[in-house]
Amino acid sequence: MSLLEVRELTKHFPIKSGVMKRTTGYVYAVDGVSFALDRGETLGLVGESGCGKSTTGRTLLRLIEATSGTVTFEGRDVLRASRGDMQRLRRDMQIIFQDPYASLNPRMRVRDIVGESLKIHGIGTPAERKKRVFELLETVGLSAEHAERYPHEFSGGQRQRIGIARALAPSPKLIICDEPVSALDVSIRAQVINLLEDLQGDLELTYLFIAHDLSVVKHISDRVAVMYLGKIVESSDSSLLYSHPQHPYTEALLSAVPIPDPQTERTRRRIILEGDVPSPANPPHGCVFHPRCPRAQEICTTAMPTLGNTGGDAGARHDVACYFPTRYGGARQEVPQTPPEAATGGA
Amino acid sequence: MAGHLLEVTELSTHFFTHAGVVKAVNGVSFTLDRRETLGIVGESGSGKTVAALSLMRLVPDPPGKIVEGSLLLGGRDLRTMSGEEIRRVRGNDIAMIFQDPMTSLNPVVKVGKQIAEAITLHQDKSKAEAWEMAAKLLARVGIPDADKRVSQYPFEFSGGMRQRAMIAMAISCNPDILIADEPTTALDVTIQAQIIDVIREMQERYESGVIAITHDLGVVAEIADKVMVMYGGRTVEYAGIDEIFYNPQHPYTWGLLGSLPRLDEAEKTRLTPIKGQPPDLLALPEGCPFVGRCAYERPECRDKWPSLEIVGAEHGVHCWIPADERLSARKRLPHFEKLVP
Numbered sequence: 075m076s077l078l079e080v081r082e083l084t085k086h087f088p089i090k091s092g093v094m095k096r097t098t099g100y101v102y103a104v105d106g107v108s109f110a111l112d113r114g115e116t117l118g119l120v121g122e123s124g125c126g127k128s129t130t131g132r133t134l135l136r137l138i139e140a141t142s143g144t145v146t147f148e149g150r151d152v153l154r155a156s157r158g159d160m161q162r163l164r165r166d167m168q169i170i171f172q173d174p175y176a177s178l179n180p181r182m183r184v185r186d187i188v189g190e191s192l193k194i195h196g197i198g199t200p201a202e203r204k205k206r207v208f209e210l211l212e213t214v215g216l217s218a219e220h221a222e223r224y225p226h227e228f229s230g231g232q233r234q235r236i237g238i239a240r241a242l243a244p245s246p247k248l249i250i251c252d253e254p255v256s257a258l259d260v261s262i263r264a265q266v267i268n269l270l271e272d273l274q275g276d277l278e279l280t281y282l283f284i285a286h287d288l289s290v291v292k293h294i295s296d297r298v299a300v301m302y303l304g305k306i307v308e309s310s311d312s313s314l315l316y317s318h319p320q321h322p323y324t325e326a327l328l329s330a331v332p333i334p335d336p337q338t339e340r341t342r343r344r345i346i347l348e349g350d351v352p353s354p355a356n357p358p359h360g361c362v363f364h365p366r367c368p369r370a371q372e373i374c375t376t377a378m379p380t381l382g383n384t385g386g387d388a389g390a391r392h393d394v395a396c397y398f399p400t401r402y403g404g405a406r407q408e409v410p411q412t413p414p415e416a417a418t419g420g421a
Numbered sequence: 422m423a424g425h426l427l428e429v430t431e432l433s434t435h436f437f438t439h440a441g442v443v444k445a446v447n448g449v450s451f452t453l454d455r456r457e458t459l460g461i462v463g464e465s466g467s468g469k470t471v472a473a474l475s476l477m478r479l480v481p482d483p484p485g486k487i488v489e490g491s492l493l494l495g496g497r498d499l500r501t502m503s504g505e506e507i508r509r510v511r512g513n514d515i516a517m518i519f520q521d522p523m524t525s526l527n528p529v530v531k532v533g534k535q536i537a538e539a540i541t542l543h544q545d546k547s548k549a550e551a552w553e554m555a556a557k558l559l560a561r562v563g564i565p566d567a568d569k570r571v572s573q574y575p576f577e578f579s580g581g582m583r584q585r586a587m588i589a590m591a592i593s594c595n596p597d598i599l600i601a602d603e604p605t606t607a608l609d610v611t612i613q614a615q616i617i618d619v620i621r622e623m624q625e626r627y628e629s630g631v632i633a634i635t636h637d638l639g640v641v642a643e644i645a646d647k648v649m650v651m652y653g654g655r656t657v658e659y660a661g662i663d664e665i666f667y668n669p670q671h672p673y674t675w676g677l678l679g680s681l682p683r684l685d686e687a688e689k690t691r692l693t694p695i696k697g698q699p700p701d702l703l704a705l706p707e708g709c710p711f712v713g714r715c716a717y718e719r720p721e722c723r724d725k726w727p728s729l730e731i732v733g734a735e736h737g738v739h740c741w742i743p744a745d746e747r748l749s750a751r752k753r754l755p756h757f758e759k760l761v762p
Contacts, residue, residue, distance in 0.1 A: 122609035122610070122611065122612075123609055229698045229699060231698060232698065259464035259465055259636065259699065260464060260636060260638075260677055260680045260681065261464060261676055261677065261680045261694055261695035261699075262464075262694075262698070262699070263680065263694075264679070264680035264681075264682075264692040264693070264694030264695075265694040265695075265696075267682070267692055267694075268691065268692055268694060271691075286609065286610070288610070288684060289639075289681070289682045289683060289684045290682050292682065292684055293682030293683075293686075293689065293692070294682075313687075313688075316684065316685075326611060327610060327611060328684065329614075330610040330611045330613065330614040331610055331639065331684050332613075332617075332637065332639030332640050332642060332643045333639055333642065333683060333684055333685055334638040334639045334641075334642050334666070334678070334681050334683065335642055335666060335683075335685075336642045336662045336663055336666055337663070338642075338685065339642045339643045344614060346611075346614050346615055346618060347611045347614075347615075349565075350579045350581055350582070350612070351609075
């Protein structure tokens with residue numbers, strides 16, 4: 075059984091306008107996202123700003139309430155859990171935030187920040203908690219003497235370590251890493267990535283790693299899911315996704331990432347997408363990517379293709395939501411997938 | 422000596438604060454020619470932005486002050502120019518694109534008017550002519566429906582389009598030098614690719630010299646002809662683009678390259694980060710600012726800044742480790758194999 079299973083998760087934010095604050099529309103931030111996470115693995119969730127990757131992460135912890143869908147953690151229903159159940163669930167599900175400057179309370183000492191969840195969950199005696207905080211600080215590469223200080227006395231990388239120690243405090247099974255290294259400088263970023271990898275090995279952690287930086291996501295993840303306008307358009311084993319992208323968006327995204335190697339850069343072919351990402355308040359009909367897609371045909375404007383396994387090498391799972399995915403070996407699939415019933419019914 | 426378009430010698434810009442003197446830029450030299458792109462690479466606080474602002478004399482004074490050096494633009498020293506002269510240089514000879522297109526455009530003035538303003542300020546053009554030029558420039562940087570867009574406000578533009586508008590403004594007076602300070606950091610990768618393309622195109626068209634300031638070695642590999650690596654206000658190494666990537670000499674450059682996860686790596690390799698934290702700019706050592714984080718530190722490193730060692734044509738490094746020891750140290754680095762083509 076998977077540790078975490080997400081089915082058809084949606085989050086639509088209402089748009090209110092006018093004096094009466096009537097709902098005049100919705101922002102389709104997350105629109106039917108499904109995935110599963112096995113114990114000890116890292117799933118990377120990647121996409122550009124506004125694709126809904128962070129909202130997905132927060133909805134899983136109910137920091138934002140989902141509109142519909144199911145989230146199952148070790149067989150327990152997360153979205154319908156009571157307040158008390160939710161608090162117990164949060165011992166197992168923690169989060170690390172992007173901005174190490176905004177996510178630590180400036181008026182709290184490090185020992186209180188890291189030890190707060192232990193206190194809330196009633197773990198150990200005060201003396202035991204103190205000892206645990208010291209241990210946690212050493213685990214993340216800080217030292218016990220840092221416990222009495224305030225966040226402003228630390229650099230960005232050190233603050234992110236404090237955020238990691240806080241997430242580790244209740245000994246969680248799953249950590250949602252929401253852009254944990256995006257705000258850090260290159261040399262510090264590598265330290266934190268290595269730390270996250272070490273912790274995963276030592277503590278058998280499962281990560282949902284949300285980031286926009288594809289190089290980082292590829293490096294740290296076992297599997298990667300690519301999001302575009304609230305939907306997962308492709309997901310597979312991390313090396314497979316990068317060696318054999320099938321969705322035209324994934325291809326463009328990969329080709330746009332600059333590689334720190336001038337010779338490679340000179341010979342690479344770049345797919346430059348026209349235009350901007352459409353507004354999630356008014357997503358295009360049919361496939362959400364079709365207005366920017368170089369392969370778009372009429373069928374693409376009718377309905378969003380379903381995310382289906384296109385079968386990789388040796389039966390590896392490779393899901394893609396596209397009528398014309400690139401097949402292994404580079405050839406395009408000739409026979410288009412039939413559009414779902416709903417679309418033909420309406421036509 | 423052949424005259425360079427821009428020649429910066431021993432530039433030092435310091436900030437005199439209540440807490441002490443911050444040596445943001447400390448004895449930095451470089452040159453730039455037409456059609457050439459210089460990448461300035463460094464992490465936050467390395468002094469790369471202050472170096473660029475010094476060129477435009479945009480460092481806030483007080484507390485900032487250019488304390489040393491000469492900044493020759495076609496033989497004229499920018500440092501000693503009067504306020505009137507430097508205002509003519511800005512925009513006309515040197516233009517700058519900033520990192521954040523959200524905050525560098527005026528939100529209550531139409532985009533076209535903001536571009537036209539730059540034109541009327543530097544060129545003998547009527548308002549109507551300038552407005553027409555603004556629309557043309559917007560079209561040139563790839564904004565669709567430029568005739569309509571020119572009378573819109575910045576909030577009606579997406580992030581990528583705002584950055585295009587900034588570029589249009591920067592090239593409006595056909596500058597010799599275009600400074601791009603982290604021009605794509607706030608943008609998504611697919612938009613980043615578009616913007617890099619536009620900058621390249623404009624460089625070709627106007628034969629400008631470009632200074633690209635970035636922390637992203639990937640972007641540098643893509644656009645720069647030569648690179649200057651900065652750390653703690655100093656240039657630790659400079660070289661042509663291939664030399665920096667395939668024959669790096671400074672331990673900090675090695676550290677930067679070892680810290681990068683690569684999209685094209687076949688199998689998972691562990692990153693080799695630089696240990697420690699960024700330096701305290703108020704308490705930089707007299708010697709090399711990289712001490713404390715460098716794995717090859719020697720007694721002399723802390724006290725004296727090493728003089729420039731020429732490694733090859735257009736390749737120099739400031740480091741106390743003797744050249745042969747440096748090469749054998751580099752050979753032992755796990756990530757170095759993949760650096761050599």
